[in-house]
Amino acid sequence: MLVHFGAKEENIIYRMHEGKQHGIIVETVPEECTLVIIPDASSNDFEEHRELNEQGKTIIVMDHHEADHLSEHAIVVNNQFGYPNKSLSGVGIVYKVFQALEAIVPKVEEDYRYNVGMIAPHFLDLVAVGIIADVSDVSNLETMYYVQEGMANIHNPFLRTIIAGNQYKLSGDISPMKISFYIAPLINAMVRTGSQEQKEAMFLAMIKGDEIEQEDEGFGNTVSYADKALKICAAVKRKQDVLKNEGMVKLHLKITKNGMDKNKIIIGKAFRVADTLKGLIAMQLASAFKKPTLVLSKNKETNLWSGSGRGINQSDFKNFKDYLNSTNLFEYAEGHQGAFGAAIKDENLEKFIEQSNKDLEKYSFSNNYKIDLEYTSNQINADVIAQIASFSNHYSKGFEEPYILIKNIRVTERSLTIMGKNPDKPSIKIKVEDVNFIIFTTTKEKVEELKQMKYINVIGRANENIWNDDISYQIMITDYEKAIVKARDLF
Structure with a gap:
């Protein structure tokens, strides 16, 4: 962005935090810097702003976090002060600054990497991933637009490489939910757990992605920045999962003990x-x-x-x-x-x-589900599920996937199928006409309990499943209970 507006690349110094840090660490700002830009943080760093300002530096903060007041010693762009869309995350604020600058600052020269015209929209893919990864509320139409437009136009070479490497999991399309499960965690793991060198590799992949970083002339092998970074991200994510699970198990045992x-x-x-x-x-x-x-x-x-x-x-x-x-x-x-x-x-x-x-003595933290739709078992069919599932590319925080209550589902030996290779952790499918009700990874005891219930009420979410070009419609069961059924309820 800065180069686009005339800054020389050799004059730009960037720093990535070690671990999960926020805001300004004054002693890390080089003395020769005259302009300090902080994205997604620092609205509350009032003393740090003053100290840097007294050194003759200009500070620009692009942030979305709440603060008591605007800093007197920094230029603060923060949507919590006077902007109607409070849910826009830090990456969205950076994009808004880019938009504003592009509208008022003459371009030094046409950037050959992009089509003629405004360049800011070219980065909406990164904006979309950032908004989803930050679990921002997308109910505001501006935020929803950025997410939808970004997902529909993936330009960044590193994002394209991640998508190509996860085609099986993504099943050929991009949605906020799939970004949350398969793309954002890779980037998040690198930011939280990766070394500075590994973070640098990911950063360069976002900028130079398709360019060749290494070439082995002896074997004719080449490695792009994006391919190298994806391998590193996957390795760091595996390491993070091991450390996280070990820590979780130890703390869980300690808490219960x-x-x-x-x-x-x-x-x-x-x-x-x-x-x-x-x-x-x-x-x-x-x-x-x-x-x-x-x-x-x-x-x-x-x-x-x-x-x-x-x-x-x-x-x-x-x-x-x-x-x-x-x-x-x-x-x-x-x-x-x-x-x-x-x-x-x-x-x-x-x-x-x-x-x-x-x-909080009288407060119950048990699951409370907001039911959006309610049907009986004889009302539910594939057409209904298909219509609900058709909005899957929009579901995200603030526009959540609806919870569906389906009453009086009959459980019989014929309708119930046990799935999975591990008999101690089976999955269950209950077929009702042309809809499958699915429970993943339960126990043998739960299976027997379910068989004894005969009729159940379930809360779940609609899903379209595509396998070998065959489409089926499912309810992924979140919770269930035994149904008390009277004859009139079955018609």
Whole structure:
């Protein structure tokens, strides 16, 4: 972007944070820099802005995080101040700045890499992935437009390489859900767990992707920046998964052994967990215990417990971060309501546990499903499922995939099929006319329990399944219960 507006590439210095850091670290800013640009962070770095400003530097912040006020010593572009679309994430703010600059600043020369005309839209693929990866609300039409337009026009060579390498999983199309499962985690793993050298490889892949980085003349093999980065991303993701799962299992055992799972808010005391993994482990623990979760580690020098907090989606407890701040026991809780960083003094931790148990005594964190559609088993058919599934390329946070309640599904030996190679972790298919109801990875005990129910009510989501050019329609079961059926309910 800067080169496009006349900056010389040799005058641009960039720095990638080590681990999962945010904002400005003043001592890392080179003395010779006159312009400092910070994307997706730093709205609250008031002292750092002042210090750099006093050194004669201009600071531009492009951010979406909440702040008490606008900095007096920086140019802050933040949609939380006076812009109607509050859900646009950091990558969207960078795009808005690019749009504005392109509208008012003359281009030095036509960039040969792009078609004639405005260049900003060429980067909407990166904007779309960034919005989805940040789990931003897409219900605003501007945000939805960026996501849809970006997914429909993948230009970035590194993104194209990731998609090509995951064709089997992506099944030939791109959707927010598939980006969330198969593309964003690779990039996220590199940012959180990769070395600086590995992050550099991914960064260069996004810029130079198709260019050849290495060429082995002896064997005639060539490696592009994008191909090299994809291999590194996959390796780093595997490493991250191992570390995350090990940390999660240890904390889960520790929490249950010490009875901490009885608390209203789960607190995992992690002594040997990297900061970059705390949020991921907190998310897994929140899902396992179905309670808001903090994963914290203690700094012996500062006597502070710090780490990450994660809420639970299927709960009415939506303001986890604000609740922590309202107790006046935390040094800070900053970020999004359901995903944030927090710190608390050691002497306040037990006070918080006691207070939260009292404050939330009557609060149930059990799954609460907002039912969007309701049918009986004799009303559901493939045409209905096909219509609901046709919107799959739009479903994302703020425009969630609908939960469907289907009542009075009959379970018989003939309609029920056991699937999977592992008999201890079977999957289940219940066929009702031309619709399959699917439960993945359950237990033998659950299978027997299901057979005894005879009739069930299920909550699930619609899915179109394509296999060997054969299309079938499914309900992926999220939850179910035994149905009490009267004769009149079957007609």
